[in-house]
Amino acid sequence: MSAGDVAVRVKGVSHQFGEASEAQYVRALADTSLDILRGELLCLIGPSGCGKSTLLNVIGGLLAPSGGTVEVAGKPVRGPMPRDIAFVFQENALFPWSTVMENIRLGMLFQGVPRAEHEPRAKQCLEAVGLSDFAHHYPGQLSGGMRQRAALARALALQTGILLMDEPFGALDEQTRMILGEDLSVLLARTEKTIVFVTHSLGEAVFLADRVAVFSARPGTIKKIIRVDEPHPRNPAFVTSEKFTTLRNELYALLHDEIRKAVAESGRAGNAGGSP
Amino acid sequence: MERRRQRTQQIASRAVQIGFLLALFALWYLATNRWGVNHLLLPNPIAVWHQLMDVLSTGEYLPDLRVTLTEVAAAFAIAVTSGTLVGYVVSRSRYLIRVFEPLFAGIYSIPIILFLPLYVLFFGLGPTSKIALGTTISFFPIVLSTIAGFSNVDRVLVTAARSMGASDYQMFRFVLLPAALPVILSGLRMGFTVALLSIIGSETIASLAGLGHHIVQLAEGMDMARMFAYIAFVVVIAALLNGVVSTLEARGRLR
Numbered sequence: 214m215s216a217g218d219v220a221v222r223v224k225g226v227s228h229q230f231g232e233a234s235e236a237q238y239v240r241a242l243a244d245t246s247l248d249i250l251r252g253e254l255l256c257l258i259g260p261s262g263c264g265k266s267t268l269l270n271v272i273g274g275l276l277a278p279s280g281g282t283v284e285v286a287g288k289p290v291r292g293p294m295p296r297d298i299a300f301v302f303q304e305n306a307l308f309p310w311s312t313v314m315e316n317i318r319l320g321m322l323f324q325g326v327p328r329a330e331h332e333p334r335a336k337q338c339l340e341a342v343g344l345s346d347f348a349h350h351y352p353g354q355l356s357g358g359m360r361q362r363a364a365l366a367r368a369l370a371l372q373t374g375i376l377l378m379d380e381p382f383g384a385l386d387e388q389t390r391m392i393l394g395e396d397l398s399v400l401l402a403r404t405e406k407t408i409v410f411v412t413h414s415l416g417e418a419v420f421l422a423d424r425v426a427v428f429s430a431r432p433g434t435i436k437k438i439i440r441v442d443e444p445h446p447r448n449p450a451f452v453t454s455e456k457f458t459t460l461r462n463e464l465y466a467l468l469h470d471e472i473r474k475a476v477a478e479s480g481r482a483g484n485a486g487g488s489p
Numbered sequence: 490m491e492r493r494r495q496r497t498q499q500i501a502s503r504a505v506q507i508g509f510l511l512a513l514f515a516l517w518y519l520a521t522n523r524w525g526v527n528h529l530l531l532p533n534p535i536a537v538w539h540q541l542m543d544v545l546s547t548g549e550y551l552p553d554l555r556v557t558l559t560e561v562a563a564a565f566a567i568a569v570t571s572g573t574l575v576g577y578v579v580s581r582s583r584y585l586i587r588v589f590e591p592l593f594a595g596i597y598s599i600p601i602i603l604f605l606p607l608y609v610l611f612f613g614l615g616p617t618s619k620i621a622l623g624t625t626i627s628f629f630p631i632v633l634s635t636i637a638g639f640s641n642v643d644r645v646l647v648t649a650a651r652s653m654g655a656s657d658y659q660m661f662r663f664v665l666l667p668a669a670l671p672v673i674l675s676g677l678r679m680g681f682t683v684a685l686l687s688i689i690g691s692e693t694i695a696s697l698a699g700l701g702h703h704i705v706q707l708a709e710g711m712d713m714a715r716m717f718a719y720i721a722f723v724v725v726i727a728a729l730l731n732g733v734v735s736t737l738e739a740r741g742r743l744r
């Protein structure tokens with residue numbers, strides 16, 4: 214990773230849902246700026262509704278921000294950029310009527326990959342996520358963890374420089390999550406991808422990230438960025454190291470107050486319109 | 490073990506179903522042959538059977554069958570085309586859904602067959618009034634299921650396809666259509682059933698030809714055994730057609 218090489222530049226982005234006069238009005242994201250470096254894995258972490266998923270969608274061009282701009286490779290983002298950015302969503306984003314293989318091929322079809330390349334690329338990506346034996350299964354026949362591996366394979370097959378992951382392991386149990394995290398770290402050490410990873414889990418953030426951006430309560434903005442100096446692929450033993458614990462505790466301290474604020478806020482607002 | 494028990498249960502319930510039908514026929518036989526029920530009210534089952542064989546062997550049912558099937562096919566084809574098209578267009582806008590969905594659902598809940606006299610007035614006694622009525626009646630389940638199918642596509646699937654660069658055509662062909670298809674297919678099946686029902690029904694009320702027409706003629710001529718034979722024939726035809734449509738629906742779902 215050559216430092217200073219910026220893959221994504223977020224400049225003064227803010228976003229609100231609805232108009233100021235409406236009951237549904239939510240200020241999700243306040244004036245946020247951030248440089249994401251080429252080849253790094255950046256985790257976004259923060260209390261529920263702090264706008265971290267909103268920021269991810271803005272970066273990916275799925276949501277036009279109320280204010281500010283995002284640049285990818287120097288170009289302003291105005292909509293989805295399938296050649297540069299791939300997404301992995303929280304869950305159930307695979308087409309349930311298609312097999313794993315067909316899902317991966319559909320992604321390449323949408324992106325415009327020549328048909329002859331579909332099969333070899335799909336096979337290679339399935340192998341990379343350890344799903345070669347399940348190419349012809351339907352998503353409904355797979356466990357939650359396997360479905361997310363398949364979704365990751367679909368995103369990898371697009372061969373984009375940037376991968377945006379929105380709580381991809383959020384719906385999985387702790388153990389599956391741990392294994393997937395380890396595999397992801399190994400997988401990503403081999404590619405040069407820039408990754409933005411939204412998570413709720415402190416451990417996951419420290420384990421995976423090169424940098425962790427901690428969000429404040431709504432309207433969210435980046436409160437602090439913590440650096441995790443540990444080479445990829447991360448060894449499972451890293452989790453039990455003192456460095457891991459120290460970083461995790463530091464994150465916890467930063468987050469704790471914000472989570473309290475977020476809970477108090479949502480109590481006052483009668484839970485009016487949390488952003489997903 | 491479990492499978493075997495299920496199989497035994499299945500056979501048992503089949504046996505009860507067949508036994509019920511046999512008992513019904515036995516009652517019918519006894520009522521007409523032993524208990525002296527008037528043959529003008531209820532003809533003898535054996536006489537009905539002979540009449541049915543006669544109807545089938547002479548092929549005299551063919552002109553009426555052709556009329557009825559043509560009416561059903563035309564009505565269903567028009568209803569499918571217009572219902573899916575209108576349904577798709579409405580499903581693309583929340584505003585249109587809010588306006589039209591309750592409207593269609595409201596009309597669907599009234600007995601449209603009541604308007605048959607008007608249809609006859611407008612379109613005459615011939616097949617056109619039957620086609621128009623059948624189309625109207627089967628349009629509503631089709632349009633409603635099409636709206637439901639296309640408007641309830643999981644948002645995350647649409648977002649995922651958009652993020653991967655799907656064009657409008659690709660979005661329709663590979664995301665919206667397969668997601669909506671099961672719901673639309675069950676609407677088509679319902680549409681077919683009500684088209685068949687309403688067309689045969691309206692033939693019995695006001696018509697010049699068709700299976701329903703023929704049955705009423707036989708009733709007016711007091712030819713009860715032959716009328717019963719025709720009813721049995723129509724029941725079998727209707728069951729066959731519905732069977733075909735259900736099979737096609739199941740096939741479409743599997744895809």
